[in-house]
Structures are given as C-alpha cells and as structure tokens.
Amino acid sequence: MISNSQIFSIRRFNRFYTYFMGLLNSSMYGSDFSLTEGRLIYELANSGTVSAKALCQRLDLDPGYVSRKLKVFEKIGLVRREKSKGDGRVVLLFLTPKGEEVAAELAVKSAEDIHSKLGHLNSKDLGAVVDMMASIEQVTSGQKAASKxxxxxxxxxxxxxxxxxxxxxxxxxxxxxxxxxxxxxxxxxxxxxxxxxxxxxxxxxxxxxxxxxxxxxxxxxxxxxxxxxxxxxxxxxxxxxxxxxxxxxxxxxxxxxxxxxxxxxxxxxxxxxxxxxxxxxxxxxxxxxxxxxxxxxxxxxxxxxx
The missing domain is CATH 3.40.630.30 (Gcn5-related N-acetyltransferase (GNAT))
Structure with a gap:
C-alpha cells in the first residue's frame, strides 16, 4: 500500500515536472496549438492510418472534443479525410502537406525545448536522466527492462x-x-x-x-x-x-x-x-x-x- 509520504513525494515531483516542461502554458512551445492539440497532430503524423475513434482511444479523450478539434484542423487545412479502399464505411484521417509541415515544426520546437532544458548536462548526467525516465515508463507500464x-x-x-x-x-x-x-x-x-x-x-x-x-x-x-x-x-x-x-x-x-x-x-x-x-x-x-x-x-x- 502506498504511504502518505510517498504520495507527497509523487505529487511534489508532478508539480516540478509540469513546471519544468511548461505543461501549464496555454500553448505548445509558443505555437498556436495547445498541448492536447499538439498530441493529436503528433498521432496523425506518426500513426500511418488512423480513425477518429482510434485517436480517442489512444489519447483517452472525449469523442466530442476530438470531433471538434478535427473539424477545426480541417477548416484550416491541416487534416483531410479519406474512405478506406477496403471498406467504404470506414473514414481514415491524414495530415495534409500543410499539416505535415506543422507537425515537423512542432517536432523541431520540441527538440529545441528539450535541448534548452537538458543540454547543459554532461553525458553521464544526461544518460542517468534518460535511464531513469525509461525506468519509470517500464515499471509503471509493466514492461520488462531486461531487453530492448x-x-x-x-x-x-x-x-x-x-x-x-x-x-x-x-x-x-x-x-x-x-x-x-x-x-x-x-x-x-x-x-x-x-x-x-x-x-x-x-x-x-x-x-x-x-x-x-x-x-x-x-x-x-x-x-x-x-x-x-x-x-x-x-x-x-x-x-x-x-x-x-x-x-x-x-x-x-x-x-x-x-x-x-x-x-x-x-x-x-x-x-x-x-x-x-x-x-x-x-x-x-x-x-x-x-x-x-x-x-x-x-x-x-x-x-x-x-
């Protein structure tokens, strides 16, 4: 059973991490997109083919919210819809060339942001941070750490x-x-x-x-x-x-x-x-x-x- 002191430590780390990574900011890396919108764009850019239903499941988001955001993305030319060739009832989502440019820009800004926050660390300390992040992911998700x-x-x-x-x-x-x-x-x-x-x-x-x-x-x-x-x-x-x-x-x-x-x-x-x-x-x-x-x-x- 988790103790009160452990709960306190976890909450303290959460506060530090949200501040350190700028997760409380209204926009993602100074762009026109929120963190959630950025995640939607990331999934569209890296999932190959995906439906709106799958996006909701992957990000655990409300279907109504995702639907509204996708309509906005379509309106500004970031997203297009296409019926599956295998089943005309299935509608899949893709980034347009403009959407791909936005996704690439956000990826560059993300890398720059990480470099600005951690680039001053020496290779030993940076490796330790990355390893600890991997350990948190592996332990909390139940993954096996022995093999990559x-x-x-x-x-x-x-x-x-x-x-x-x-x-x-x-x-x-x-x-x-x-x-x-x-x-x-x-x-x-x-x-x-x-x-x-x-x-x-x-x-x-x-x-x-x-x-x-x-x-x-x-x-x-x-x-x-x-x-x-x-x-x-x-x-x-x-x-x-x-x-x-x-x-x-x-x-x-x-x-x-x-x-x-x-x-x-x-x-x-x-x-x-x-x-x-x-x-x-x-x-x-x-x-x-x-x-x-x-x-x-x-x-x-x-x-x-x-």
Missing amino acids: ILIRPYRVGDMGWVLEQHGVLYSNGYGWTKGFEALTAKIIADFMENFDPVCEQAFIAELNGERVGSIFLVKDQEAATARIRLFLMDPKARGLGLGQELVKQAIDFARDCEYEEIVLWTNAVLKAARHIYEKAGFTLVHEEMHTQFGLPMLGHTFRLKI
Whole structure:
C-alpha cells in the first residue's frame, strides 16, 4: 500500500515536472496549438492510418472534443479525410502537406525545448536522466527492462529477411520443403505489389536491435475481413511476450481500420502460435489434412470477431 509520504513525494515531483516542461502554458512551445492539440497532430503524423475513434482511444479523450478539434484542423487545412479502399464505411484521417509541415515544426520546437532544458548536462548526467525516465515508463507500464523490445512497421530490407527466416526456421524446425518457401515468396510479392497503406501493414519485432519476428495484416477476399499472414517468431526470442505483442499489434491495426473480423490459417504442429491465437480470442472454425509442404499435417483456420 502506498504511504502518505510517498504520495507527497509523487505529487511534489508532478508539480516540478509540469513546471519544468511548461505543461501549464496555454500553448505548445509558443505555437498556436495547445498541448492536447499538439498530441493529436503528433498521432496523425506518426500513426500511418488512423480513425477518429482510434485517436480517442489512444489519447483517452472525449469523442466530442476530438470531433471538434478535427473539424477545426480541417477548416484550416491541416487534416483531410479519406474512405478506406477496403471498406467504404470506414473514414481514415491524414495530415495534409500543410499539416505535415506543422507537425515537423512542432517536432523541431520540441527538440529545441528539450535541448534548452537538458543540454547543459554532461553525458553521464544526461544518460542517468534518460535511464531513469525509461525506468519509470517500464515499471509503471509493466514492461520488462531486461531487453530492448521494439515492434515497428516494415521498412526497406525487411522482406528479404522475412523470406529467409521462414525458409530456414520451418525447414530446420519442421522439415518443410521448398514449397513453403515458394509460398512465402509469393505472399511477400503479392503484398509488395498490391500494398494498400490505408488498411494493410506488416510489422517487424526487434530485440536489442535485431529482427526476431514478423506479422502481416492484409485485406481478405471477404468484405470487412482482414487476414493475418507470415507470423513468425525466432526461437531465441520466445518467452518474452513478443509473439503476443505482434498479434496484438495486428489486431489493434485491424480495429483501427474498422475491420469486422480477422481470419488466419495455420497448422496444428505450430503449437506455440496456436496458443497465442487462442489466447488473443481466435476461435478454430475449420480443419483439414494437407501435404502442401511435403508432409501430412493438419491445417487450422481461425477467426476473430473484432
């Protein structure tokens, strides 16, 4: 149980931090935007594709407030709306070129503000401050501090790694033939050729700067349905919860795009992956035997309503 003296110390730090960072000021870094408005612009600039509903959830803001702010942003030319190519009922938000300029200006001012407040510190003291900030974030959010974990959208060079890892891991671990590697190559090629950034994405998991996992979320043939593909986790990274985080990232992205359900196909032999799917709420809806990868195995189809 937290003591009164600890409560006092936390409140004292909060007062210091809000004053030190200028959080009580009416504008953000002397701009025309409040802190909350700046956060909305930041999310729009860094989320790729996002809906108004997702913005409310991420920032824990009142939908009415967000709606009013977005209308103002549209009026002054910072934001545009676009219907999803995958589902015309879904409206996604994007920054206009003018909005991107504003976001870039705020980012520069943020960096300048941090430099003005902490730039006088020597490298040892600055490192200590950054480490303590990371510790506060990790402890209060329940993150594991032992390893640096990152899940990010794919970038140039990742697709070659995804293909290689699928070929090596499934051949060495399960004896699957070159047919599986060929299928992986086709999935990657189709993704790259038909990629719709509005409602599709591939995510890469990193552990201490090294790629260790992947997952793709793409449009399915069924309306309002997304499909998970190429979910992979390097054995050396298992047990850290990265697999669950990758699947959660795909589900969150699908929810932001307002898909109605997610479907995926896997095999019974992949017990760890099946466990993650089931833990995330997926339900087995179909199974059948096949020899697609050289060995008799049982294929499983899972679905999740979102």
